[in-house]
Every structure is written in structure tokens, then in C-alpha cells.
Amino acid sequence: MTDKDTTHRRPRPPTGWRRLALRLPLLLYRTGLGPLFGKRLLLLHHTGRVSDLDRMTVLEVVSFDPAKPSWTVAAGFGPRADWYLNLCAQPKTLIRFGNRPHAVTAHFLPPEAGAEIMADHARRHPRTARRLCAFMRLPVDGGEASFREAGRAIPFVRLAAAGGPDRDAPGQS
Template identity: 85%
Template sequence: MPDRDTAPRRPPLPTGWRRLALRLPVLLYRAGLGPLFGKRLLLLHHTGRVSDRDHMTVLEVVSYDSAESTWTVASGFGPGADWYLNLRAQPKTLIRFGNRPRAVTAHFLPPEDGAEIMAGYACRRPRTARRLCAFMGLPVDGGEASFREAGRVIPFVRLEAADGYGQATRGHR
């Protein structure tokens, strides 16, 4: 059984127009157009573990629980993604969901939780789940068992709102 540290391969980082296309949602969030993404994407603020500079990354929301004020995201670039490593170093941060800022704390989920999350995600979004697995070099045959196995390898992070509804304040960082 593979674990998160032995993922088959880290996908290459995008360059050129693909990098620009992936950064476009950040610009749209900064322009106040976050609600265009509905409940599908969120903007994550994270502090560089080396540079101590503020960074922003838009991530797909794998699951959202409005009652608990939690968002679950996956690291498509594996455990070596900068945002993932930055959250490991400093798990308290801010997100923007729609146009609403929230103070959150990151919790890194164990592989068995990842298996459950990925199986559920594959039921809700089968094409996107297959693409994520292919992007990461994980073999899936479309069956639930193969998505569960992929979920054991993909790093998942649950972002929990601080202070009940998690209203962010200016002095958070």
C-alpha cells in the first residue's frame, strides 16, 4: 500500500500560458470576483516557510460542510507543494470563500480519511477525479477501490473555521 511520501511522481510544475491560466483565479479573487466560483474554489493565503512572505493559491474544494464550517482540499502536486508545506509550518491562516474571508486552521488528514474523501469525490465528480489521478500518475480503473487507493496517496487537508463562523479579522497575521 503506497503512502503519501511514496507517491508515484510529482507532476511537473506548469510554465508559460498554463501557469498564467492557473494564476488567473487568484487575480479574479483579488478583483472581488470570488463569487463567480461558487462553492467550487477557495483562495488560500499562506506564509512562506522560508521567505515569510504572503502567498495566495486558489484550490478546488473537494468537500464543504457549511454546518461545521470546514473545507477539504487536496494537493494535486503531492506533499511537496509549496502551499502544503507552508501550511504544515504554519497551519493557522486565512481563506476567502466567495467574497467572505475566514480564519482557519489546517488539519492534515490520515490516508484512511483520504480514501473515504476520494471515494466520495469520485462519485460526485468522476471525470475530475479521474483527471486528478492521471495528473498525479495514479492508476485508476474507475472503480471505487482504485479511487480509495489513490485517496491514500493524495494529501488532503481539512480547513476548519476558527471561532465558530470563522470571521477573519485584520490583525490575524
């Protein structure tokens, strides 16, 4: 298998007890315990593009800018994740960060912005960045260049609060 094959293979969504473990944060948000996650997770409400039903997903926050406010998240299962495709179809939505709801608009970041975001994330949270890359089957050697390359392959989404400016420039996370 070549490096190109490895880069395009995305992880399969978990099943069994792993799926249950990943769904636990959603259950905690539903019971009002979202603030337990601090600034690490948010609850994304999105509308199913086929079913038109309300859906919810808990996502890890890669970066948060309280001045805008905006939240940047990564599509760990790639651009075919249901929440990602649903946001492509309907980018205006709601999130819950802690116990506060926010109306947001999704902005899909270009690969170069993703490279900068991933390099910054790796500097601030090296273990988490390595785990994200390993989960997505993206090779990293721990150097900034390898995290930048991984960031180009990971779809990043900036959720900008309604009425707030969105800046897709690198380094603005």
C-alpha cells in the same frame, strides 16, 4: 517502470501559458470576482516558511461542510507543494470563500480519511476525480477501490473555521 515508481512521481508545476491559465483564478479573486467560482474554489492565504511573506493560492474544494464550517482540499502537486509545506509550518491562516474571509486551521488528514474522501468525491464528481488522478499520475480504473487507493496517496487538508470542531473521521466531509 513499476506501479510504485508511477505512484511516487508527482507532476511538475506548469510553466508558460499553462501556468498563466492556472493563475487566472487568483487574478479574478484579487479583483473581487471570487464569487464567480461558487463553491468550487477558495483563495488560501499562507505565509512563506522561508521568506515570511504573505502568499496566495487558489485551490479546488473537494468537499465543503457548511455546518462546521470546513473545507477539504487536495495537494495536487503532492506534499512538496509550497502552500502545503507552508501550512505544515503555520497551520492557522485565512481563506476567502466567495467574498467572505474565514480564519481557519489546517488539519492534515490521514491516508484512510483520504481514501474515503476520494471515493466520495468520485461518486459525486467522477470526471473531476479521474482528471485529478490522471494529473497526479495515479492509476484508476473507475472502480471505487482504485479511487480509494489513489486517495491514500493524495495529501488532503481540512481547513476548519476557527472555533469550529474538526472531525478527521472518514465520511465526515
